[in-house]
Amino acid sequence: MRLDVEPTLDARDYPFRHAIRVRFAETDAMGIVHHAAYLPYLEESRVAYLRHVGHPYTEWRAAGTNAAVLEVFVRYRQAMRFDDVVDVHTMLAKVSRATFQMAYLLTVADRPVATAVTVHGAVAADGRPTRLPGWLRELV
Amino acid sequence: MRLDVEPTLDARDYPFRHAIRVRFAETDAMGIVHHAAYLPYLEESRVAYLRHVGHPYTEWRAAGTNAAVLEVFVRYRQAMRFDDVVDVHTMLAKVSRATFQMAYLLTVADRPVATAVTVHGAVAADGRPTRLPGWLRELV
Amino acid sequence: MRLDVEPTLDARDYPFRHAIRVRFAETDAMGIVHHAAYLPYLEESRVAYLRHVGHPYTEWRAAGTNAAVLEVFVRYRQAMRFDDVVDVHTMLAKVSRATFQMAYLLTVADRPVATAVTVHGAVAADGRPTRLPGWLRELV
Amino acid sequence: MRLDVEPTLDARDYPFRHAIRVRFAETDAMGIVHHAAYLPYLEESRVAYLRHVGHPYTEWRAAGTNAAVLEVFVRYRQAMRFDDVVDVHTMLAKVSRATFQMAYLLTVADRPVATAVTVHGAVAADGRPTRLPGWLRELV
Numbered sequence: 001m002r003l004d005v006e007p008t009l010d011a012r013d014y015p016f017r018h019a020i021r022v023r024f025a026e027t028d029a030m031g032i033v034h035h036a037a038y039l040p041y042l043e044e045s046r047v048a049y050l051r052h053v054g055h056p057y058t059e060w061r062a063a064g065t066n067a068a069v070l071e072v073f074v075r076y077r078q079a080m081r082f083d084d085v086v087d088v089h090t091m092l093a094k095v096s097r098a099t100f101q102m103a104y105l106l107t108v109a110d111r112p113v114a115t116a117v118t119v120h121g122a123v124a125a126d127g128r129p130t131r132l133p134g135w136l137r138e139l140v
Numbered sequence: 141m142r143l144d145v146e147p148t149l150d151a152r153d154y155p156f157r158h159a160i161r162v163r164f165a166e167t168d169a170m171g172i173v174h175h176a177a178y179l180p181y182l183e184e185s186r187v188a189y190l191r192h193v194g195h196p197y198t199e200w201r202a203a204g205t206n207a208a209v210l211e212v213f214v215r216y217r218q219a220m221r222f223d224d225v226v227d228v229h230t231m232l233a234k235v236s237r238a239t240f241q242m243a244y245l246l247t248v249a250d251r252p253v254a255t256a257v258t259v260h261g262a263v264a265a266d267g268r269p270t271r272l273p274g275w276l277r278e279l280v
Numbered sequence: 281m282r283l284d285v286e287p288t289l290d291a292r293d294y295p296f297r298h299a300i301r302v303r304f305a306e307t308d309a310m311g312i313v314h315h316a317a318y319l320p321y322l323e324e325s326r327v328a329y330l331r332h333v334g335h336p337y338t339e340w341r342a343a344g345t346n347a348a349v350l351e352v353f354v355r356y357r358q359a360m361r362f363d364d365v366v367d368v369h370t371m372l373a374k375v376s377r378a379t380f381q382m383a384y385l386l387t388v389a390d391r392p393v394a395t396a397v398t399v400h401g402a403v404a405a406d407g408r409p410t411r412l413p414g415w416l417r418e419l420v
Numbered sequence: 421m422r423l424d425v426e427p428t429l430d431a432r433d434y435p436f437r438h439a440i441r442v443r444f445a446e447t448d449a450m451g452i453v454h455h456a457a458y459l460p461y462l463e464e465s466r467v468a469y470l471r472h473v474g475h476p477y478t479e480w481r482a483a484g485t486n487a488a489v490l491e492v493f494v495r496y497r498q499a500m501r502f503d504d505v506v507d508v509h510t511m512l513a514k515v516s517r518a519t520f521q522m523a524y525l526l527t528v529a530d531r532p533v534a535t536a537v538t539v540h541g542a543v544a545a546d547g548r549p550t551r552l553p554g555w556l557r558e559l560v
């Protein structure tokens with residue numbers, strides 16, 4: 001397991017926040033947001049973060065690079081419900097030679113509902129590993 | 141609207157049947173299968189039908205052709221629930237010069253729960269319309 | 281088929297507009313937004329519209345009423361891609377005794393990419409049909 | 421993190437195998453299965469496993485118990501593609517007082533493509549934690 005970041009529960013540790021409103025389609029028969037729906041929330045927030053730091057993911061892809069997901073960890077602390085507005089606090093937590101880790105704190109009305117970590121590697125259009133963009137290292 | 145096929149409620153009208161068990165992830169906070177989840181059921185059944193008639197969709201794609209979805213209609217008659225086994229009765233209903241229509245009857249325990257129609261056109265890898273495979277016409 | 285509304289291609293015919301940015305998770309191996317992903321876009325826009333007119337869907341549900349989807353029709357005109365911002369132009373198109381129809385025009389950069397209609401009926405928490413809220417009729 | 425199980429890469433370590441064919445809807449614009457789609461695969465396999473050991477999840481739910489997902493970890497090793505048949509090797513890996521862990525090995529044509537762990541707790545219909553079924557302990 002490459003994943004070794006521990007997301008904090010303090011929103012002030014995260015430089016970026018992205019708000020998402022829960023869709024009805026994302027709920028399940030327990031009346032709460034289905035656990036798989038969190039992953040697109042993380043992804044949407046990651047994309048918004050990259051746009052925020054001036055390196056939109058569309059530019060990565062236009063240049064032939066994808067940020068493949070290598071590992072995902074989510075800890076579900078409290079349920080989220082339809083129409084909740086989730087703040088996804090997002091940070092680039094660690095950059096190594098070939099991978100980078102993003103950490104996330106999800107809050108609803110300032111209450112932590114989940115934490116998560118994703119590990120990524122750069123891959124070329126043909127699926128082969130390629131070098132991470134140089135600017136990534138400067139962001140940590 | 142190109143869509144002009146009316147799916148029947150009689151399962152014997154359909155030459156092919158494909159069974160799908162409802163995933164918990166496909167339910168919503170009403171306790172039933174979310175209406176958007178039906179479209180992947182239709183798609184999975186369409187793909188199974190094409191395999192059944194000896195023209196797997198992977199072969200279409202390997203040959204550079206996609207069956208783009210141009211129109212979709214679904215009528216929801218009865219709710220489906222977690223763990224239900226849905227029989228998707230599937231037929232190629234109509235082939236015109238540039239498009240073909242598939243019709244579907246969904247049943248749970250032989251009870252109709254939905255009907256649907258999808259309209260498709262062949263598109264090349266670059267997204268441009270291309271000719272329908274010749275064998276399609278012979279299947280109707 | 282109860283569905284008998286024909287959505288126009290003129291955005292000015294629609295009283296409400298809701299913007300959604302395409303998630304990477306919503307794309308498919310054709311490189312475009314998967315056709316099933318449009319239904320949650322319509323739903324999210326419908327929910328935003330109901331909030332806009334002062335009758336949030338959460339209030340419907342708190343009062344024990346769901347707006348079940350009875351029929352869906354989508355016409356896909358142009359592909360949408362990752363990171364596109366889609367404007368979902370939304371209107372309450374028709375109200376009958378037991379059902380109402382919503383019409384939608386989806387545009388990207390003012391170019392029509394899809395039209396859609398959804399038909400709804402009010403159902404109680406136990407799944408049985410119930411009366412439509414009275415204010416619905418006044419909105420058409 | 422409660423999650424402390426390390427899934428092996430040897431399919432023979434897992435008592436149960438469940439096959440799932442990849443849907444086109446589950447692919448993304450990289451041409452591979454989107455990383456979020458793995459979670460419903462795990463869930464479907466978990467449900468199949470519980471049926472296999474004689475304790476169908478529908479019975480849990482009828483008795484008022486849900487197996488809430490508390491944590492998820494997935495390691496993506498190789499991409500999966502449209503129409504691949506994935507074998508999800510599944511085991512109950514650990515049971516503690518209030519939680520249990522499931523481990524998964526996903527293979528395509530006997531080649532490992534992913535490993536995963538999910539942590540679950542029993543919750544009552546009102547969302548409060550409740551006791552794990554007694555038979556769970558006997559299965560490990």
